[in-house]
Amino acid sequence: MRVKEIFYSLQGEGFLVGRPSVFIRLAGCPLCCRWCDTKYALDEKLASDQAVSEITVAVRQWPTEFIVITGGEPLVHPDLSLQAQLSYLTQQLKAIGKHITIETAGIGFIPGLTCDLMSISPKLTNSLPCEPRSAAVHERSRLNVPILRKLVDNYNCQLKFVVDSESDLPEILDLLKKIGPIDPHKIMLMPQAATRNELLAKSPMIAGLCKQIGFTFCQRLQILLWNNERGR
16 A cells, blocks of 8 residues: 555544544545645655555554544545555454544545544535646546445545635535535534644634534644644
């Protein structure tokens, strides 16, 4: 598998926020989000090849049952053998007693993954890059409503939306209507922020939207505690 990094930290987002977790960051992603904070993981050529056995050995060195498979984009890869490897990895992690979260933009579906929590972050128009050619590619790929529905139907999930301004809310509500019925307690809003100061500045606005709509406020501990420092 093409692995960019494996590190031990706290889960920064979602319903397991604050849990000590091992992060397995896979490389490669077809999207080019404007505010992506892991651009170093987009090019899989810059990652290392690691066997599933190597990965399972690596994660056992830390005292936690929680594993987060992230990216990049773990659920999209043109090489079907790597999709099969992801399925095998989740099986092996479960066999050694791990709780598995997979973080995805919701643009790919792999059936039968051993996954305790599918953490889905659909990309809104606020994610469009500024460069026109990149924006066109990103716009074609950033949303797949049927795939989002399949993920919701087949996995225990949470949906996290990155909110840049109050004007994002109608787009979120419209997308949720297209996806179909979802438990509102599984829907989270989180501030678009690259620094601690941006996070603190936007959090009251996001909190107000959550109170208005009834969604859950999503903290971003990796920014609050470590100012988005890599590997933290």
